[in-house]
Amino acid sequence: MLTLDRISRQFGGVTALEQVSLTVPSGQVFGLIGPNGAGKTTVFNLITGLFPPSSGEMHFQGQSLLGLPPYRIATRGIARTFQNIRLFSEMSLIDNVIVGMHAHLDYPIWDAVLRTPRFRAMERNARMEAHHLLQRVGLGDLSQELAGNLSYGNQRKLEIARALATQPRLLLLDEPVAGMNATEKNAVMALIESLRQDHLTVFMIEHDMRFVMGLCDTVAVLNFGRIIAEGTPSAIQSNPAVIEAYLGQEDTAS
Ligand SMILES: Nc1ncnc2c1ncn2[C@@H]1O[C@H](COP(=O)(O)OP(=O)(O)O)[C@@H](O)[C@H]1O
Ligand SMILES: [Mg+2]
Numbered sequence: 269m270l271t272l273d274r275i276s277r278q279f280g281g282v283t284a285l286e287q288v289s290l291t292v293p294s295g296q297v298f299g300l301i302g303p304n305g306a307g308k309t310t311v312f313n314l315i316t317g318l319f320p321p322s323s324g325e326m327h328f329q330g331q332s333l334l335g336l337p338p339y340r341i342a343t344r345g346i347a348r349t350f351q352n353i354r355l356f357s358e359m360s361l362i363d364n365v366i367v368g369m370h371a372h373l374d375y376p377i378w379d380a381v382l383r384t385p386r387f388r389a390m391e392r393n394a395r396m397e398a399h400h401l402l403q404r405v406g407l408g409d410l411s412q413e414l415a416g417n418l419s420y421g422n423q424r425k426l427e428i429a430r431a432l433a434t435q436p437r438l439l440l441l442d443e444p445v446a447g448m449n450a451t452e453k454n455a456v457m458a459l460i461e462s463l464r465q466d467h468l469t470v471f472m473i474e475h476d477m478r479f480v481m482g483l484c485d486t487v488a489v490l491n492f493g494r495i496i497a498e499g500t501p502s503a504i505q506s507n508p509a510v511i512e513a514y515l516g517q518e519d520t521a522s
Contacts, residue, residue, distance in 0.1 A: 269294040269469050270315070270346075270438060275324035277310055284310045286493045288324070292438070297460060297470045299480045301504075302490035303513060308473045309351055311490070312440050316348050317341045328438070347436035349427040351443050351473075357416030361407055361426055364415050365398035368433030401429040404462075406455050421452035428459070439463065441472040445479055453479060481505065489513065 270292040277285040285307045292298045300308050314321050315328075317338040326333040328344060336344075347368075356364050379387040402408050405425040410418070415426060424444060431439055444460075445453045453476065460470055460483055474480050480487060481501040488498040491513040497504055504510055 269329060270471065271325075271327045272311070272315075273325040273327075275311075275314060275321045275326060277307075277314060277319075278322050284493055285314075285321075288490070288493070288495055290488055290495065290498075292469060292471050293486075294469055295464070295467055296485040297464055297472070297483050299484035299487040299501075300471070300473045300490060301475070301477075301480055301487060306490040307493040308490055309442055312348055312442055312473065315341070315440065316346060342434055342436075345435075345437035346440065347431035347434045347438070348440035349424070349431050349442055349444060351446070353420075353423050353427055355415040355423060355426060355430070357414065359415060360412050361402055361415055361418070361429075362395065362398050362411040364426060365401055365429050365433050366394050368430035369394050369398065398429075398433065401432050402426075404432070405429045405459060421448040424448065425452075425456065425459075428456075432463075436468070438469045438471060441470065441474070443473055443475065445474060445476050457483060477505075 270290075272288055272290045275285055275288045276283065288307075288311065290311075300311060302308055313319060315326060315333065317333065317336050317340070320334065328341075328346060331344070333341060356367065359367070378384075399408065399411055402411050405428055407422060407425055407429065410422070415423065418426060424447070428441070428444065441460075445456050448456065457479060460472075463470060472480075472484075484501055486498065487501055487504045489496050489504060489507075489510050496509045496513060497507045499507070
């Protein structure tokens with residue numbers, strides 16, 4: 269579904285990614301792990317067109333992503349959440365989700381200005397769909413609440429609902445359970461499992477090993493901008509290079 273072929277990216281003199289090649293197969297939950305600063309979020313920023321790679325190729329469903337602006341990549345079927353939550357905190361939950369839908373709500377501007385019956389019907393449908401998505405992520409009872417009043421865990425769930433509103437084929441999740449308690453993590457785990465049942469492909473960055481190893485079909489490990497291992501969760505957990513990379517991180521953290 270998604271392939272990265274020898275992708276590199278420099279920031280000034282810093283090489284954030286070096287010759288990264290990855291294949292995310294259709295229908296999988298694919299995990300990307302690695303120590304802080306390894307370049308994980310940069311991978312998502314490149315895929316979603318926030319900035320271009322310095323070199324290399326990226327394809328989604330057989331078509332190159334190079335040179336496409338973010339909105340075109342979104343309409344091709346790639347949606348994401350952010351490591352640093354980006355919501356409209358002064359807007360209700362339901363309106364945050366409806367904003368996510370506008371990428372595929374397609375109507376002439378005059379319909380909106382004149383509030384034609386056609387526009388009002390579309391708006392009603394959008395509200396129903398948004399409500400359904402909020403229920404799906406477990407926020408159905410809070411649809412009129414302001415996003416800014418939500419707990420951190422619930423804000424992450426709202427971001428997922430908003431990403432799903434674009435009806436993606438590939439969902440990129442950047443640390444979806446960071447800051448969540450065990451109950452919230454289990455709810456998100458069940459949600460991702462249900463997305464897999466619906467044949468959505470999920471590509472996630474996550475630090476929580478129980479979460480990653482419990483959900484992912486394949487895990488790739490990034491360290492200092494390079495892929496050092498890729499395989500099943502059990503193969504990754506016993507891979508000496510991976511253990512080394514994580515032990516190294518603990519050494520520097522303490
Ligand atoms: N927009 C940017 N400008 C300059 N440097 C960046 C930018 N984005 C990321 N970097 C650098 O690239 C490296 C990888 O960052 P990042 O992809 O955020 O790592 P991770 O998500 O694995 O923690 C870091 O050294 C970071 O400082
Ligand atoms: Mg990151």
